[in-house]
Amino acid sequence: MSSIWQNNKLLRKWEKQHFKKNVNGDFNYNLAYPLEDPLVNAISNYINVKKDYIYVGAGISQFISAIVGLKEWENIILPDIEFSLYKRTALLNDKKVVYVKGIDSEEFINNLKKIKSSDKDLLCISSPRWFNGEIFTKKQIRKILEIYKGTLIIDEAYVDYSNNEKGMIDICLENDRVIIFRSFSKKFLASGYRTGYMVTTKNIDGLRNTIIPPHSVSSYSENFFISLLKDNKILKAFDDTREYIKNNRDLIYNSLKNLNGIKIIKSASNFISILFKDNELMNEIYDSLSDLAGIQKFDEVVPFIKIWINNEKFSQEIIKRIKEKII
Ligand SMILES: Cc1ncc(COP(=O)(O)O)c(C=O)c1O
Known part of the structure; x- marks a missing residue:
């Protein structure tokens, strides 16, 4: 990437x-x-x-x-x-x-x-x-x-x-x-x-x-x-980039927050995490996302997948693939 x-x-x-x-x-x-x-x-x-x-x-x-x-x-x-x-x-x-x-x-x-x-x-x-x-x-x-x-x-x-x-x-x-x-x-x-x-x-x-x-x-x-x-011009370029990332993060949150079987907590960061009740669904979803950049899975206290936010196309792809597995 x-x-x-x-x-x-x-x-x-x-x-x-x-x-x-x-x-x-x-x-x-x-x-x-x-x-x-x-x-x-x-x-x-x-x-x-x-x-x-x-x-x-x-x-x-x-x-x-x-x-x-x-x-x-x-x-x-x-x-x-x-x-x-x-x-x-x-x-x-x-x-x-x-x-x-x-x-x-x-x-x-x-x-x-x-x-x-x-x-x-x-x-x-x-x-x-x-x-x-x-x-x-x-x-x-x-x-x-x-x-x-x-x-x-x-x-x-x-x-x-x-x-x-x-x-x-x-x-x-x-x-x-x-x-x-x-x-x-x-x-x-x-x-x-x-x-x-x-x-x-x-x-x-x-x-x-x-x-x-x-x-x-x-x-x-x-x-x-x-x-x-x-350098105000450069600082502004970063403000804009972060706003863009925040919007693409919230797009994932709003699209997935009501799905059954996963828990998603509103993130104030440049990533968003999806929490699972068990490893089985996590592994299934992880496998379907793992060709994309910026996807990590963890099994610490709860199983969760961390998604590092990118552009809008990336967010849409994440939403589509997760919905396919859950609905
Ligand atoms: C919560 C947290 N603190 C600190 C760091 C490390 O930051 P730095 O690159 O400034 O050492 C990270 C990096 O992943 C982090 O997630």
């Missing part, structure tokens, strides 16, 4: 021009003053948050590795279906992991209430959720902070496909128990550039200077996103 960066003429031209500008033989990138990192400043302007609260890193993956592994956490609390790097990092660091069940966000919150927590715990959730694209509301996040006593990571890798791109930044700025992870991987469909950022007012000893030094991001990626965040 070719990417938007290859298909969109404006982006292709911009990237080529940018590449030329960036090939200048200056590979030095070793900032003595991390807060002077130009990408920290560019993100600070872009999201209108003080640079003191912003950290850049090599994608959310680096933040997961750095933060989940910190020695100060007693328990790592995770939804029982979550982006697998959280669990892997916790186990690698010999952490005690507590799993919370919940196919939807309300069920998750009800189960979280039953867990006794302390200020030494770390709870990690994605919103929109990695598993089904469901987004937690502000009311729900406030509720979580009420019933849970520890630090909360909200992984907003997919937030730009929701109807609230500001996500939980305001809650994060008013509560130092909250850490937000953001990524340019999904926002600009550029995961290969390995760039993301973290927002928190929490003070973690040595975090900026020793754990997440700015030189974890390559100078090429730094320059690339600094230019991109300043």
